[in-house]
Structures are given as structure tokens and as C-alpha cells.
Amino acid sequence: xxxxxxxxxxxxxxxxxxxxxxxxxxxxxARQTGGVLVLRIEDxxxxxxxxxxxxxxxxGLSWLGITWDEGPLFQGGFGQRHQADALRLLEAGKAYRCFxxxxxxxxxxxxxxxxxxxxxYDRRCHRLAPDEVQSRLAQGDPFVVRFLMPxxxxxxxxxxxxxxxxxxxxxxxLVILRADGTPIYNLAVVSDDIAMxxxxxxxxxxxxxxxxxxxxxxxxxxxxxxxxxxxxMILGSDGKKLSKRHGATAVGDYxxxxxxxxxxxxFLALLGWSPGGDREIMSEQEMTELFSLEGIQRKPAVFDTAxxxxxxxxxxxxxxxxxxxxxxERQLRILGVNAEGRDLLALxxxxxxxxxxxxxxxEQVAVRxxxxxxxxxxxxxxxxxxxxxxxxxxxxxREALEPLSDAEWNAEMxxxxxxxxxxxxxxxxxxxxxxxxVALTGGTVSEPxxxxxxxxxxxxxxxxxxxxxx
RNA sequence: GGCGCUAUCGUCUAGAGGCCUAGGACACAGCCCUCUCAAGGCUGGUACACGGGUUCGAAUCCCGUUAGCGCUACCA
Numbered sequence: 001x002x003x004x005x006x007x008x009x010x011x012x013x014x015x016x017x018x019x020x021x022x023x024x025x026x027x028x029x030a031r032q033t034g035g036v037l038v039l040r041i042e043d044x045x046x047x048x049x050x051x052x053x054x055x056x057x058x059x060g061l062s063w064l065g066i067t068w069d070e071g072p073l074f075q076g077g078f079g080q081r082h083q084a085d086a087l088r089l090l091e092a093g094k095a096y097r098c099f100x101x102x103x104x105x106x107x108x109x110x111x112x113x114x115x116x117x118x119x120x121y122d123r124r125c126h127r128l129a130p131d132e133v134q135s136r137l138a139q140g141d142p143f144v145v146r147f148l149m150p151x152x153x154x155x156x157x158x159x160x161x162x163x164x165x166x167x168x169x170x171x172x173x174l175v176i177l178r179a180d181g182t183p184i185y186n187l188a189v190v191s192d193d194i195a196m197x198x199x200x201x202x203x204x205x206x207x208x209x210x211x212x213x214x215x216x217x218x219x220x221x222x223x224x225x226x227x228x229x230x231x232x233m234i235l236g237s238d239g240k241k242l243s244k245r246h247g248a249t250a251v252g253d254y255x256x257x258x259x260x261x262x263x264x265x266x267f268l269a270l271l272g273w274s275p276g277g278d279r280e281i282m283s284e285q286e287m288t289e290l291f292s293l294e295g296i297q298r299k300p301a302v303f304d305t306a307x308x309x310x311x312x313x314x315x316x317x318x319x320x321x322x323x324x325x326x327x328x329e330r331q332l333r334i335l336g337v338n339a340e341g342r343d344l345l346a347l348x349x350x351x352x353x354x355x356x357x358x359x360x361x362x363e364q365v366a367v368r369x370x371x372x373x374x375x376x377x378x379x380x381x382x383x384x385x386x387x388x389x390x391x392x393x394x395x396x397x398r399e400a401l402e403p404l405s406d407a408e409w410n411a412e413m414x415x416x417x418x419x420x421x422x423x424x425x426x427x428x429x430x431x432x433x434x435x436x437x438v439a440l441t442g443g444t445v446s447e448p449x450x451x452x453x454x455x456x457x458x459x460x461x462x463x464x465x466x467x468x469x470x
Numbered sequence: 471g472g473c474g475c476u477a478u479c480g481u482c483u484a485g486a487g488g489c490c491u492a493g494g495a496c497a498c499a500g501c502c503c504u505c506u507c508a509a510g511g512c513u514g515g516u517a518c519a520c521g522g523g524u525u526c527g528a529a530u531c532c533c534g535u536u537a538g539c540g541c542u543a544c545c546a
Contacts, residue, residue: 008546009546010545010546012545012546042546043546044545044546045545045546047545048545048546049546098544102543102544105543105544118471118472118473118542119472119542120472120542144544161475161476164474164475165474166473166474167473170472170473170474171473172542174543175543175544177544178544179544180544182544184543184544184545184546185545185546186546188546189546204540205475205476205539205540206539206540206541207540207541207546208474208475208540208541209473209474209475209540209541209542210541210546212474230475232475232476232539233539233540235539237480237481239538239539240539241539241540267482270482270483270495271482272482274482274483274484276484276485277484277493277494278483278484278493278494278495279494280482280483280494280495280496297482297483298475298476298477299475299476299477299539300475300476300538300539300540301481301482301483302480302481302482303481303482304481304482304496304497306481306496306497306508307481307482307495307496307497308496309496309508310495310496310497310508311496313508313509317509351507351509352509353509353510354507354508354509354510355507355508355509356508360508364506364507367506367507368506
């Protein structure tokens, strides 16, 4: 029987590069083994889910060329099955009703807080006498359904980590059904994965601690357990979980920056997976042939934009100029350059091997069309100067900007940090920062300064400075 | 705090006991080429977290320490 895998994002945000990579691994595995990829949208958290987010995720996957065989299925549509499964557990004595209110639970948490034990529900409602349960039910008291976590070892053979083991008594009696009868994540996932006959669960490392709970649920429900493969997280350059502060994290951001889907796919595949040896640039077919769960890395990987751009350049150089024409034309329009009467294909051919993105190709084509042009001499000098300063001071800029929290990410703070860093290093960053300063303080951006911005703005993180995300 | 995961150049990684005075790629530095260029060529520096074992031999196996990360909801 061919494997059945699934990608199960929750539509509470954009398609994050980490999610995209998880989808990619599932896709590669399905393609390689002749299996089936199910796309399931986990929208049980109705507060945070939205149709718009679902669409963005679907678009992102399509852009990356990740196709699914079944779905998209919406978890919200399976509420009845989830409830039925919870009921089965309840009737089998493997789950129980809990009448504790949130306030009572909070109070219990406060008691154990500060102690050396973790908070675990004390099962007081499990000890309720049957007739008391009946009377509270008759009274109409709201209740949730809790899973009675079995004691003893719960272990599984993880396809990337090897054997992972937890003790049942370290795990809480998790709530599986809310007071309104809707399911909680862990139940919904297990119920769905069983119903959809998923054989391999390939997902992020952050789910490792959910897995023993889910394994216990599989056993209680009498269903065979799938193979679990937990892939490592993707981190920002500071070793922290990748977030907006690190620059672009949504797949759509890279689409906007002129990254090719094939390059993104190749890059993402290599983040946490290696075919062994020195292979790096791989076609879709090579990737699917070479892919294996054993080749997945155990440690988290840092997302390196510079390497992504380099890889994009490799794909760009190999692409036929004809395929580049439309996107380059679009980019030229944005730059306000008229390519009428020019042999655009020849121009693209001339610059594509030394470019990294479509944006870069268009910029170089623009220079060739306009020539050295009528720009003023002062501006030229500044451009040259900034080019050098840019490379040299990039590290310093990172140093200046990375400590900023999301809340501090505004023009004033950025400007203050840049200035302070320049001063603390006793370096003449002033010239290099001039265009940024002008842009940030809302001053008039003159023509030469626009050129400077184009140079500086090539670094994604800095582009966000001059063109703040809406 | 508890539980769990992880640990090779700055980064992505190769490496499954001797092939390792640790290889490749990105980045970086220098030189060359060059009307521009983040293209190309050459050269260079930088890594097995630490401490104990096991073994004739350990980056590779075991234990401990340290550090990082994840989870610890009627979120997913």
C-alpha cells in the first residue's frame, strides 16, 4: 500500500517558509514513493482562521509547484466525527467529563506555580461519583471532555530522531472536547489522520511534545500508529525562531523579490536535508529521486538569504532570456524605463549571468538602456562610494538593527540605532546612511538618492527600511 | 521549574571507528580579469562545545556537564 502523507497548515497567517518546507518534504516523499499527499486546512480555531489566509497558503503552495492529490479538506467540516471519537473514548472509560471552570483551573495552576513540579490536572473530576456527574449534567453545568492519560512509557521510533520516549505521568489529561463540543487540536489531528489513513506524519520539530499525547490517543482509539518524522525548525540569523524581525518570512515575500519557485524549492529542500555528498543544485526530478527521511538533519537550520539569492542566480543564469522577458518588462515599468525599440532579449542575455534576481536583471538592463546618462557627477561619486560602504558596513547595520524588537521597528528607532552604531565604531557611516536617513525622515528623495536606494535596497532586510511593509 | 530535542567552519552541510593533518557550498579577505558589475579565475583564514570513558584507534559509540531551542491552553 502506497504511503499517504499530509500537509496540515492552520490558516492563521501567511505561508511561512518553515511551513513551506514541511509541505515540500511531504510532497517529495509522496512523489518519491508513489504515495498520496493530502492537504488539510486545520481551521478548528475559528477565532484566528480566515478564508483569506487559506487562499494565501494555497497560492503559496501553487507558486512553489507543490501539488496535492486530495483536498483541500477542511478540518472544521469533520466536527461530528471528532465528537463521535471523543464519545467513544468517554464510553470506554478512557476519557471523562470535567466540570472545572477556567477560574478553578487557573487557581490550581497558581498553587503549583513556583513548585518544582509541572502543573498537571489533578483528576478531581475523574473521581466524581457517577450520580454526581448525572446530577451536574441534569443541572446543565458546562463541561469539557478530558482524555485519561495512561501511565507508563509512551515511545515511538521517529524517522529522523530515532527512538523518543516520554512517561505518561509527565503528561497532562488533555482536554479533547471544549465545552461547546468542538474538538481540540490533538484530538482533531488524530481523528483525521486515522480517518484519512495517513501512514507518515512529517511535520515540524515543535510537535515532538504533542506526539506522545497523540500516540496515546491512537492506542485508545484502537488505531495503528503512523510513522512520525519530525523535521527541525528554521531559525533566523540570530538563532531564534524565524520571525518577521528577520525580514521576509512569508513565501509571498520571496515571490515579490523576484526569487524563482525552483530556486526557492531547491534552497528550502537543502535547509535541513541533504542528499549526502556535495550535491546542491538539483532538478525537481533529482530531488524526488534522492529524497529520504534518513537524510533529514536533526538540528535546526538558519535561514541564509545570501545563499538563497546566490542559488536564485544559478537558476537565473541557466534560464532562457525569452522566459525572462515578461517579468523583466514588468520590472522595467516599475523603474520607469522605456525599453521601446531595444533588443531586450540581447540585453537580458548580456546581464543575466551576473545577476541574482529579476529585479537585478532589470536594473542592469536599465543602466544599459539609459547609458551613463545625464545624472550628475556628484551622484555618481556617491553611488560608487555607497557601493563600497554598503558591502563593508552591512555587518554593522545588522548589528545595529537586529536587537530591535518588532515594537521598536520604526523609523525613529532604526535611525537612532544606525547612528549610535556608527558612532560607537567611530566609522564614517554617515555617507552610507544618508539615503536611508532621508527616506526614513520623510525628506525629499532626490534623483541620485533614488539610485543609492536601489543599491542599498538590494539587501532584503534593508529594503524593508526604505519600503516599510504595509 | 518540569518534560523533550539538539550540538562539525560565521551560515547550509559531507562524515555512519582508521580513507580526516575534517571535504564541498554560501559569506568573508587578498590578487587577477574588467568601461560598470553582487559574473568569472586563483589564493587564503576559520569548525568536530567541554569533561570523562569504551577501543590498538573516536568528529563518529557510551555517560556526564554546559549551551541553545521547543512544548508546558477549553491555540494550532
